[in-house]
Amino acid sequence: MRELPLAVDWSDVSRVILEIEEIRDSFNKFLGPMLEVTVRDRKRALRAATLENLKNFQDAFSVVLESSDNYDPNADVLNFYNFRKILNSNLSQFAGSVTPAATKSKDELARIVREIIANFKYQIENNNMWELLWHGEVPKRERASQLLFFALADVFCRANNIDISPETHSGGGPVDFKFSSGYTNRIVVEIKRSMGTVVHGYKTQTEIYKRAARTDEAIFIIINVGKLGEKLKVITQWQKVRKNAGQSSPEIVIVDALKKASASKRDESD
Secondary structure, three states: OOOOOOOOOHHHHHHHHHHHHHHHHHHHHHHHHHOOOOHHHHHHHHHHHHOOOHHHHHHHHHHHHHOOOOOOOOOOOOOHHHHHHHHOOOOHHHHOOOOOOOOOOHHHHHHHHHHHHHHHHHHHHHOOHHHHHEEOOEEOOHHHHHHHHHHHHHHHHHHHOOEEEEEEEOOOOEEEEEEEEOOOEEEEEEEEEOOOOHHHHHHHHHHHHHHHHOOOOEEEEEEEOOOOOOHHHHHHHHHHHHHHOOOOOOEEEEEEOOOOOOHHHHHHHO
């Protein structure tokens, strides 16, 4: 009852199949004993499994809350429908201009990833794609930003023979994206909404993902939908401290996804 991993291309299918099998096996182990018993026995088994420990209870309670309503394609809070629509459209309209990689070097990989992020930022801030991150007056979930980024980044990666792996699990938890060119050149990209755990994500999670992916290169994208507060100041200071100590620190990119007035209304205000 949570989002399943995505396969980027045929070479990624086997990894995704294994992860889905692990999820299915875990689900069957948790609820399997209830499949051939009475309704009363099922309720008793579910109660026992849920109350076995605090983690089981929290997991079960979270699943119930998150899955209590049918998924509304009009709200599309996770951008599943928009993701499919973009992938089935003419992606060249989102491509912008990216200079093809001259070599498979670490510097060239970093340049292309930065250009991909710059294009994503431009589409959100200047081409009204911020609208895909809102449902009415409410920002969509973080997953919506991740899927939108993946859809736009994929066209660049295919053109430049770069592997993009969403939610890669390398031992430290699933990083949002890992870009790689060859075996040794890798960059991890983490995306956080400004309303979320920005400081923890920057100072702790991204560092863990870097070590797990065996790379010093990381880019931390903040999707600003409000309530950023002092978080940017805190992580900028942290970044400065690490650099002064000769340590690597993730690059920070702010994407302005705040609701904007129509072009005509902005012209009038200007």
